[in-house]
Amino acid sequence: MDKHDLVSKDLMLNWHPYTQMKDCVDMPPIPLAGAKGVKLYDYDGNFYYDTISSWWCNVHGHGHPAMIRAIKKQLSSLEHTLFAGFTHAPAVGLSERLVDITPxxxxxxxxxxxxxxxVEVAMKMSFQYWKNTGCKGKNKFLSLDRGYHGxxxxxxxxxxxxxxxxxxxxLFLDVYKIPSPYCYRCPVSEDKADCSLGCLHAAESMLNEHSDEIAAMIIExxxxxxxxMIIYPAEYLKGIAGLCRKxxxxxxxxxxxxxxxRTGKMFASEYAAxxxxxxxxxxxxxxxxxPLGATLTTEKIYDAFYADYHECKTFYHGHTYTANPVACAAAISCIDLFEKEGTLRNVDRINAKLKVFLNDMAELDVVGETRSIGAVGVLELVKDRKTKEPFGIEERLGLRIYKKGLREGLLLRPLGNIIYFFLPLSTTPGELDDIFARAARALAI
Ligand SMILES: Cc1ncc(COP(=O)(O)O)c(C=O)c1O
Structure with missing residues (x-):
């Protein structure tokens, strides 16, 4: 199938995520022929730097030989089976690794x-935990007003x-929301330089008033x-954790x-211990x-479900592809590569270069704030630096920058006025220099 057939059949058959399909008349999807390292290739051999890690997933680069080997090996012995009544080495091996590297x-x-x-699994487990332990009133959740969980x-x-x-x-469940710790637009108007985490008061008063109704708080x-792409201090997360316990x-x-x-530690929670x-x-x-998802929990939660069958405490939740063996084998290989390739050390190098680039970009009139953590770098664009007035939705600034990025060989996918880099952790210094030179041209708006 040549690239023109591919696109016309795509538009005839496919409905793409987060896409107004009518926009595809002027801007059809780009047919990709392949990917290697941090580059995506189209049918004409042009490349796009995958600066958002293919929706925040890619860690070790595309087409990594070790990843491909692990997947092929598992595929040749057991590609899929049910995970009720059966188990297999990839699931057990991965669980051992996950329990080992998480808190x-x-x-x-x-x-x-x-x-x-x-996320659904965690919410349902929390909800049922309180039912299983005889606490009937905890039917709600608490979250941040700018969070995203799926x-x-x-x-x-x-x-x-x-x-x-x-x-x-x-259709939504009953959820209490509190203001997000968005330092650039501080919800309690504190100065970043002498922040006393005043935003935690909202969490404390909410929990003080409603904890008997709240099963769990969820937070990124x-x-x-x-x-x-809001980055907030570890002390806020520590404070939230303490309040949830209390x-x-x-x-x-x-x-x-x-x-x-992605943030420079295996898990961002580690920053707050x-x-x-x-x-x-x-x-x-x-x-x-x-594709693979995993929800980890404690012995205490697990024990509240562990009972004689007739007590009706079973967690009745599952998915056909639960613990797919090939996906689990891929995950084990992914974790192994962190050690073999010193991936976290590379994130430190990426962050150092990101900071230099962001500092340069901070000079631009439209840049209100720059921020970074690990392999994630952010530019928040504003109409007016003094008032922090954002560009309006109708200006479709993100779309303009997306198009300019493509012309520069960059896959940038801004979130409205937020331009960000969510780089594969394998990006090399040379690639970073090239990406930032191209980005500087794309951002000259
Ligand atoms: C923090 C967070 N939670 C949950 C999700 C949902 O993941 P998925 O798109 O795989 O359902 C996302 C996706 O971007 C996310 O960023």
Whole structure:
């Protein structure tokens, strides 16, 4: 099939995510022929730097020989089976590794197949835990008003409300929301230089008033992705963890985007040295080679479900592809590569170069703030630096920059006024220099 047939058949048959399909008349999807390292190739041999890691998944680069070997090896022995009544070495091996590398209290692993389902699992487990232990009133959740946890109904309910999910609002679960620790637009008007974490008061008063109704609080540790690449201090997360303990509310850390080295530590929760009740994982778990989700929890939670069958405490949740053996083998290989290739050390190098680039870009009139953590670098564009007035949605600034990025051989996919880099952790210094030179040209608006 040549590239023209491919695109016309695509538009005849496929409905793409987050896409107004009518826009594809002027801007059809780009047919990709392949990918290697940090580059995506089209049918004419042009490349695009994958600066957003193919939706925040890619860790070790595309087409990594070790990843391909591990997947092929597993494929030739057991490609898929049910995970009820059966088990297999890739699932057990991966669970051992996950329990080993996550915070000490997390001892049990429940598999699913994407980020949203890993969140749904944590929410349902927390909810049922309180039922199983005789605490009937805890039927609600608490979250941040700019959080993002996925697109299933439960995950949407605990996410911030915006253009993407507003239409579904009537379907949402009962969720309390508190203002996000968005330092550039501080919810309590504190100065960043002498911040006293005044934003934690909202969490404390909410929990003080409603903890007997709240099963769990969910939070993206340190980096709130889709809500605007907001980076907040570890002390805030530590404070939230302490409040959840104090008020007997579970803490769910959603590491779907931040897990597997993206922020410079294996998991962003490590910056705050906390002991969450649940951790949700996906995306980087297989470096994006295959879909997999995992929800980790504690012995205490697990024990509340462990009972004689007639007590009706079973966790009745599952997915057909739960613990798919090939996906688990890919995840083991992904974790192995962190050690073999010194991946976390490379994230430090990436961050150092990102900072230099962001400092240069901070001079531009339209840049309100730059921020970075690990392999994630952010430019928040504003109309007016003094008032921090954002560009309006109708200006479609993100789309303009997306198009300019493509012309420069960069896959940038801004979130409105937020231009960000979510780089594969294998990006080399030479590639970084090239990416930043191209980005500087794309950002000259
Ligand atoms: C923090 C976080 N949680 C959950 C999800 C949902 O993951 P998925 O798109 O795999 O359902 C995302 C996706 O971007 C995310 O960033």
């Amino acid at each position: 000490a209290g997390l001892k049990k692993v429940f598999y699913s197949d994407n980020g949203s389902t890993s 697109d299933t109904i439960g995950a949407m309910s605990v996410s911030g409300i915006g253009p993407f999910n507003k239409v579904f609002e009537q 540790p340190l980096l709130m992705g889709a809500g605007g 008020y007997h509310v579970h803490l769910i850390v959603d590491e779907v985007a931040t897990g597997f080295g 906390i002991d969450p009740d649940f951790m949700c994982l996906s995306k980087g778990i297989t470096s994006g080679y295959l």
